[in-house]
Amino acid sequence: MCCTPSLGKELLRVSDAESLATRFKAVADPNRLRILSIISSSPDAETCVCDLSEPLGLGQPTVSHHLKILVDAGLLNREKRGVWAYYSLVPGPLDSLAATLVCSS
C-alpha cells in the first residue's frame, strides 16, 4: 500500500475537513505550486529566496507573501542564514495531503 485511504473511509469530520482545506488552499495557487516545484526540483531540495523571483517572474514582496502562506500551512521550512532565507519542503505533509485523495475513488 502506498497510500492511506482517507476521503473514502468514513465521513470526514468538520474539524478534519477544515484543517485539510487550509492546506489545500495553500497549494491551490499557480505561483505557490510553482514555488513548490522549484524547491522540490532543486539539487539540495532547498532554495534561497533570492533565487525565486526570476524564474517566477514575480517581485520579492509577492514571492515573500506566497512563501509565508506555505510556511504557515506547515509545507515549507524557513531557515535564515546570513542575509538570505532558505526554504525547503517539510517532509510528510504533501504526501499526507495526497493520501487523502488517492484510494478514495
Place this chain on the structure above:
Amino acid sequence: MCCTPSLGKELLRVSDAESLATRFKAVADPNRLRILSIISSSPDAETCVCDLSEPLGLGQPTVSHHLKILVDAGLLNREKRGVWAYYSLVPGPLDSLAATLVCSS
C-alpha cells in the same frame, strides 16, 4: 510505482500550474471535501443530491453550489434520473491531483 512525480520533476509551466490550481481550489473547501468523502464512501460510489443536505447540515442551494464547482472542475459526474440528480466520482482526476504532490519531496 504508485505515483508519477510531478511537482519535483521540472519547473511547472504557468499554464499547467493554473489548471492544477483550479482543481486544488475545487477541493480546498471543507464542505466540498465532505461531499467527496460522502460520495466516495457510499456503497455504490454514487450519491443522490437528496442524501447530502442532512449529513452536511447545509441547505439544498448551498449543496448544489458546491456540487456545481466539483462538476465544473471535472471531479464529479452528474446524472439526472427522474426527479433527482446522482453524483459519482470521475475516475482519475483525484488520483492525478494526488500524484502531483506525492514523490515531490
